[in-house]
Amino acid sequence: MVSHGDENAELPLLLRVCAALVGFGYMVTVLDGSVLETSENPGLEQLLNFALPSRDHGDAPGWNIMPAGLGLQSLSAAHEHGGPSIADCGSFFPNEGIVIAYASAQCLTPLLQGSRVRPLLPISGAKTSLLTSYLALKRLLLKAKVEPTVVNVVGAEQPELPGPASWTSLSDCAKFFLNYEVTPLQIPLPSGNERYNAGISRLSLGLLETAMPLESGWAHHASQRNRQSFSMPMAAGSH
Secondary structure, X not given: OEOOXXXXXXXXXXXHHHHHHHHOOOOEEEEEOOOOOOOOOOOHXXXXXXXXXXXXXXXXXXEEEEEOHHHHHHHXXXXXXXXXXXXXOHHHOOOXXXXXXXXXXXXXXXXXXXXXXXXEEEEOOOOOHHHHHHHHHHHHHHHHOOOOEEEEEEOOOOOOOOOOXXXXXXXXXXXXXXXXXXXXXEEEOXXXXXXXXXXXXXXXXXXXXXXXXXXXXXHHHHHHHHHHHHHHHHHHHOX
16 A cells, blocks of 8 residues: 555554455555664564564454565665565465555555556545655556555545546546546545445455465575575685
């Protein structure tokens, strides 16, 4: 999921997508790129350095959020220089069925480049959402070469059929400046204690169809790196 500063759309949709996936029986971990890891609050960065204790979520379906700002930046930088990417991190999530990366388009671009993933790009009627969502859309299309799933999140306080709303303006901007047709999904969020939402359920199932399979390549890269660091001094000393 793309984070571009639209608080009215992003977190409400993210939480409900997680709930829907858990309802389908999956274990879900959210890599939250908006929160930096610390020694007191470790996360993805420590996991990548094998410095995070193993996590046991039990057998029951559920979901948790992991700080991942530094870890996702590390993955992006490594992949840009020919190293492993998020697709190689399967060994770190042996019990999870689904891992959701929630970060900026700039951070996600190297990780998703050329993939078949269609990241969620949530928007709302907020005034600032047009500019930030357009910049995110432009980067994903031109840099990552992926087409996001644009979702207009309609809250209880927002009209069902907006006039000059952000999703309409985003469509106009994308068509005029990028020659790209945006066909947004309009998802009304449940109100009150209502949990089931057919639109969010369909959206979540659709995301699974284009999800990126996670392999266990990171451990291989790490072991190769460690072997090289130990063998190089020995080789140098042999001459």
